[in-house]
Amino acid sequence: MSAEDHTVDTIAKLVRMANQIARNLTHDKDPVAAIAEHIHAFWTVRMQEQLFAHGPEGLDPLAIAALERLALGARDQGHAVR
Amino acid sequence: MGYEPQADFGTPEVRSETPVTLSPVTLSPVTLSPVTLSIDGREVSVPAGTTVMRAAAVSGGSIPRLCATDSLKQYGSCRLCLVEIDGMRGTPASCTTPVAPGMVVHTQTEKLQKLRRGVMELYISDHPLDCLTCSANNDCELQDMAANVGLRDVRYGYEGDNHLGAETDSSNPYFDFDPSKCIVCSRCVRACEEVQGTFALTIDGRGFGSKVSAGLASDDFLSSECVSCGACVQACPTATLNEKAVKAIGKPERAVITTCAYCGVGCTFRAEMRGEQVVRMVPWKDGKANHGHSCVKGRFAWGYAMHQERITRPMIRERIDQPWREVSWEEALGHAAREFRRIADTYGNNALGGLVSSRCTNEEGFLVQKLVRAGFGTNNVDTCARVCHSPTGYGLKTTFGTSAGTQDFDSVDDSDVILVIGANPTDGHPVFASRMKRRLRQGAKLIVIDPRRTDMVRSPHIAADYHLPLRPGTNVAVLTAMAHVIVTEGLVDEAFVRERCDGDEYRDWADFVSDERNSPEFLAPVTGVDADLVRGAARLFATGGNGAIYYGLGVTEHSQGSSTVMAIANLAMATGNIGRRGVGVNPLRGQNNVQGACDMGSFPHELSGYRHVSDPEARALFEAEWGVAIDPEPGMRIPNMLDAATDGAFKGLYVQGEDILQSDPDTKHVAAGLAAMECVIVHDLFLNETANYAHVFLPGSSFLEKNGTFTNAERRIQRVRKVMEPVNGYEDWQVTQELARAMGLDWNYTHPGEIMDEIARLTPSFAGVNYDRLDADGSLQWPVNAAHPDGSPIMHVDGFVRGKGKFVVTEYIPTDERTGPRFPLLLTTGRILSQYNVGAQTRRTENTVWHGEDVLEVHPSDAENRGIRSGDWVRLASRSGETTLRATVTDRVAPGVVYTTFHHPATQANVVTTDYSDWATNCPEYKVTAVQVTPSNGPSQWQEDYDNQAAQSRRIMAEPAE
CATH class of the missing domain: 3.40.228.10 (Dimethylsulfoxide Reductase, domain 2)
Structure with missing residues (x-):
């Protein structure tokens, strides 16, 4: 078995994960906050930065809004989990 | 403890609080007042409904019996337990007579002794007199009863019709059935029904022809529906159903109470020992999870611990295409520590991580996550609960x-x-x-x-x-x-x-x-x-x-x-x-200590007791105790680590007691991630599949070789006790401690009890847990703290832990994994009784007679469309990969659904599963994969390549003698 023939698109996975989170939190009272908080609570800084760097392409509108909120520095205001 | 069988009270305990009906409206439990009676002049009080036999045992007496044992309902067939009761006619059987207030019972009179002797005389007239060479010698209730009633002579002789020539059924790999020694007390049949609930055994025939039969007349024990739980062996009062190991080794000389290392039920066992050799594992009646019952894995499948493939010396290599080189512990740990330091210096602390084992103890798990957080300086720690619960x-x-x-x-x-x-x-x-x-x-x-x-x-x-x-x-x-x-x-x-x-x-x-x-x-x-x-x-x-x-x-x-x-x-x-x-x-938790591994802070976002790493108060506790700063940001989960590894950002992994290459989904991706790392340390009993990609191998110890605790699915913390010295020289917590010391951490634990004390200091739900209390109480269910000093069998009694229970809208969002023309069937995966998880343990036992390979269940209509018959090789393919295995055609699965297990590396069902996962936790979607099934001639190219790579990777260099 060779590992070389195996290609991985980590960014595509992160996009999929963010969209999954967004779709599952749409019923929250404040979905954008809920999505941002979920990602903040469970993703590493590097994973978040990879998605920031990737930009909005392929992302659900709610996920885009959540990432914008995260990038705007929800982090600086301390941990955002309600 | 010496070797003494557990006390047997003859008939089951009666709960003084008994809910009496199964009506739609559950009645409150009825408390019955105790009954006081006199037995051979001793006054005794027992719950109403208790039998005279049990009352006699409780008060320190012993009424002879053969068909009664306290794991089974009273049966009243052997006529040995007769007693005399004042005011009552005849000699009633004490096992079926309930106590009554003021009853006056006589259990040892001249008349009773004569009647009992007569009964025993009949039994012994059709029983071999080979006591001295019998495997149950000195551990046989029939022998004890003959002694008890003073049997000296069998007036009928031994020449009449008898069963002495009956042949032994040795088909079960763990126990023999020798019908020549059977007294037809039905204890085995009743155990199979009442305790196990399988109904595999029956009494075939009538009168003199009565005999215990497994399955149909044409069956032996192995071919019958018997699940080899051992309940019948446990119940048998003679050598009729006896462990092969007892036959081979002899009677145990001591017993140690410990906890099973298989599933999340957490059965308590008596490890019955002869020196450092296990003779048998016997379920402990006082075990609060199992109450004296067991299954084929815990009861019998412990031989892996002594298997010849155990690796007992540390090994290292520079590259994974090289053979392993056996080295001293010092060299292996020094090499591992230097490599991890180099990686941290070159790529940063977040290029390192560790995996806590759900099979190891709480103390061992706690140390691994402590090593990662305090030693590696990262929160990149995860556990196999990621992929289950x-x-x-x-x-x-x-x-x-x-x-x-x-x-x-x-x-x-x-x-x-x-x-x-x-x-x-x-x-x-x-x-x-x-x-x-x-x-x-x-x-x-x-x-x-x-x-x-x-x-x-x-x-x-x-x-x-x-x-x-x-x-x-x-x-x-x-x-x-x-x-x-x-x-x-x-x-x-x-x-x-x-x-x-x-x-x-x-x-x-x-x-x-x-x-x-x-x-x-x-x-x-x-x-x-x-x-x-x-x-x-x-x-x-x-x-x-x-x-x-x-x-x-x-x-x-x-x-x-x-x-x-x-x-x-x-x-x-x-x-x-x-x-x-x-x-x-x-x-229902999968592995023995999944609950414990989670409790111990094995997740990358949580400290022990489920406190988020961003919680400054929780972090402050740990920082004060450990003297280091804890990163307030969550670390990587296993799949994130593998993704980062293929990206070149994650380089070093310490894996204790897990086999992620076999157990995690999308095998090719796992292999690629491991292959991309610069130092993989595998700490395990065997050269598992993950070790094919490892650079350092640290030999591990089995549950028989260590002290610690496991926490089962009901939050029950139970002691694991060492019954033999570790063949590798160290308990696993000691290996982790030595690795930490090699990396410069000043750890000086001398016993796992000290680790538990640290856990209790740092974890509010464990505040009241320590080894003295566990030894005294047998087990404790967390939370154990000021609010719940004796633990918590049932949670949320007066209110939810979070305050008000939270209803959450759960929109159904279908998986992205869809069937289509290329992959029209849905594969779902699962387990089978005789095998455990990746099979590393059970495949190295006789349990393989029940399940030697993974097979694919296919519905008859799907099989017919494809020209597949039971036993045929089939190719199972998804967008992730393909493998081959044998098919079995069954309507257990619905049309459109196929099913297999993942116990055998030769099949590698996870080559086929995908990288889709739970939206909130990344728990892999093992249960839904779109697949196609087609007839095949044999192993796939991938399987052959895998076997070659594994064989190459497992080579150990011949060392000149030291």
Whole structure:
């Protein structure tokens, strides 16, 4: 078995994960906050930065809004989990 | 403790508090006042309903008996336990006579002794007199009774018709059945029925021709339905059913109480020893999880611990294409420490990580996560709960406030309706399944939600009232449809919801589920379940009395795993089934210490006791104790680590007691991730599949070789006790400590009890736990603290941990994994009784006689379309990969669904599974993969390549003698 023939698109996975989170939190009272908080609570800084760097392409509108909120520095205001 | 069999009181204990009916409205338990009587002049008080036999035993006496034992209901057949009772005619059997107030009993009179001697004389007239060379010599109740009644002579002689020539059935790999020694007391038959619930044994024939028979007349023990749980062997009063190991080794000389290292039931065993050799593992009657019962794995499949493939010396290599080189512990640990330091210096601390084992002890898990957080300086620690019950953690924490099952196992005795979803307890959690089946035979109702017709759906004396054979991946839709019925038909327990749950959230949820698009009729095309079945099941669950939900990995291992857990919690809250015996939400944990590994802070976002790393108060506690700063940001989960490794950002992994290459999904991706790392340390008993990609191998110790604690699925913390010295030289916590010391950490634990003390200092739910208390109490169920000084068998009794119970809207969001023309079938995976997880342990035991390879279950119509017959090789392919295995054609699976197990590396079912995962936790979607099945001639190219790579990788260099 060779590992070389195996290609991985980590960014595509992160996009999929963010969209999954967004779709599952749409019923929250404040979905954008809920999505941002979920990602903040469970993703590493590097994973978040990879998605920031990737930009909005392929992302659900709610996920885009959540990432914008995260990038705007929800982090600086301390941990955002309600 | 020396070797003394456990006390046997003859008949079962009677609970003084007994709920008396199974009516829809559960009556409050009735407390019966004790009964006082006199036995041979001794006054004794026992609960009403107790037998005279038990009362005599409780008061220190012993009435001779053969057909009675306290694990079984009284039977009254051997006529040895006769007693005289003042005012009563004749000589009643003490095992079937209940006590009465003021009763005066005589158990040892001249008349009784004569009658008993006569009975024994008949037994012995047809029993071989080879006591001195018999495997049960000095451990035989028949022998004891002959001594007890003073049998000196058999007047009938030994020449008459007898059974002495009957042949021994040695077909079971672990025990023999020697009918020549059978006294037909029926204890084995009754144990199979009452304790195990399999009904594999029967008494065949009548009178003199009566004999114990397994299965049909044409069967032997192995070919019968016998599941080799050992209950019959345990119950047998003679050498008729006896362990082969006892025959080979002899009678044990000492016994040590310890905890089984297989599934999450956490059975307590007596390890019966001769020196450092295990003679047998016998289920301990005082074990609160198993009450003296066992399964084929815990009872018999411990031989792996002494298997010749155990690696006992540390090994290193520079590259994974090189053979291993055996080195000293010092060299191996020094090399590992230098490599990890180099990686941290070159790539940063976050290029390192560790995996906590769910098979190791709490103390060992705690040290691994401490090493990662305090030594590596990162939160990159995860555990195999990631791939099994992480959605339980998320879902129950969100809804109830803490990540744990709500009940103890005994609670099932008070359940009126049992709902089993995505779990196969007869195979995965067999000892608890026996408890559940006993309750079902008493009349409790059963709802099974599962794509397969599991043994719970229909087996002897068990039939599900409702089986909802849903399409894999539609759990949320089915549960929401059930909630729709409960809300729209006015079956909600409104008083409970009003008092215990958040009202606004409840109303939002109720509006959501009431929507027509969540009705069983609307969802039937999605779930594949007939709407009437869903309605019937929902009505039964809501109105049938105490409703208990038991679930397993068929719930969690989906894209919607966390949503399904929350949907289960919603259902329990809406029907008021939380906070008392007989009800609750009960995750059946896969491995022995999954609960413990999670409790110990093995997740990258949590410190022990489920406190987020961003919580400054929690961090401050650890920082003060450990003298280091803890990163407030979460670390990587296993799949994130593998992704980062293929990206070049993650370089070093310490894996204790897990085999991620075999157990984790999308094998090719796991292999690529491991291959991209610069230093992989595998700490294990064997050169497992992951070790094919390792640079350092640290030999591990088995559960028989270490001290510590495991925490089972009911939050029960139990001691694991060392019964032999570790063949590798160190217990696993010592190996981790030595690695930490090699990396410059000043750790000086001398016993795991000191690690538990640290856990208790740092973890509020463990505050009252220590080894002295565990030794005194046998076990404790967390939380154990000031509010719950004796632990917590049942949680959320007076209110939810989070305050008000939280209803969560669980929209059904289908997985992205879809069937189509290329991959038209759905593969779902699971377990089988005789094998455990990746099989590293059970494949190295005789359990392989029951399951030597993974097979693919295919429905007859799908098989016919493809020209596949049972036994044929088939190719199983998905977009991730393909493998080959043999097919078995069965209607246990629905058309369109195929099923296999993942116990054998030769099959590698996970080559086929995908990287899709639960939305909240990344728990992999093992249970839904779109596949195609086609006839095949033999192993795939991938399998051949894999075998070659594994063989190359496992080479160990021949070393010149030191």
